[in-house]
Amino acid sequence: MHLDQWIESVPPTSVYALIGLIIGLESLGIPLPGEIALVTASLLAAQGVVSPWGVALCAIAGAIIGDTIGYAIGRKGGRPLFEKLGRRFPKHFGPEHLATAERAFDKWGMWAVFFGRFIALLRIFAGPLAGTLKMPYWRFLIANVLGGVVWAGGTTLLVYQVGKVAEEYLKGASYIGLGAAVVFGAGSALVLKRRAAKSRAAHPEQSGGPSGEPVPPMQPAQPVEQPAD
Helix, strand or coil: CCHHHHHHHCCHHHHHHHHHHHHHHHHHCCCCCHHHHHHHHHHHHHCCCCCHHHHHHHHHHHHHHHHHHHHHHHHHHHHHHHHHHHHHCHHHHCHHHHHHHHHHHHHHCCHHHHHHCCCHHHHHHHHHHHHHCCCCHHHHHHHHHHHHHHHHHHHHHHHHHHHHHHHHHHHHHHHHHHHHHHHHHHHHHHHHHHHHHHHHHHCHHHCCCCCCCCCCCCCCCCCCCCCCC
């Protein structure tokens, strides 16, 4: 079962805790599909299953808390922690991934934590790497809170609004589609009927006699025998 199907199968009251947990673990540094989980929960909110504000608050809390724990782990473990993770999980924490994240921190500084929310690779690196690089906590906290609010809250509300609009459109489209199908069917039947009438008029010998019954094919004339001399 895929993550989105799993989220849809749990009780509505459990969705909030599940979203906060998934996003928190991803922010902590565990490679989980937090964005997919957030979009799925937001679509459930658009369907009225859960509250969009509840989803947004749980997602924001998970993002901020997870990043904070990741920062503490990175500050304590340092670079050896990433080297160990790289050997064990090369697809997620390999040297090339770490180098890309470090270049982002060199370029953006504290705002790498903020922008990292919107980039899957940086989302699992931002907290631990900020701690490893000994970024001052107050700078990290500002970028962490702003990034969590904008990414988690903004994504939830955006997907929720799009889902509501799409739901209304699909409801209207169902009636439009039904009407179009009826018109198309009637038009197709009329066109076929006219073509059949034209075909019968052009080839009356193939359409039947006056009574509508098919005209039997003419038998070839028998040769007349000549009297013998």
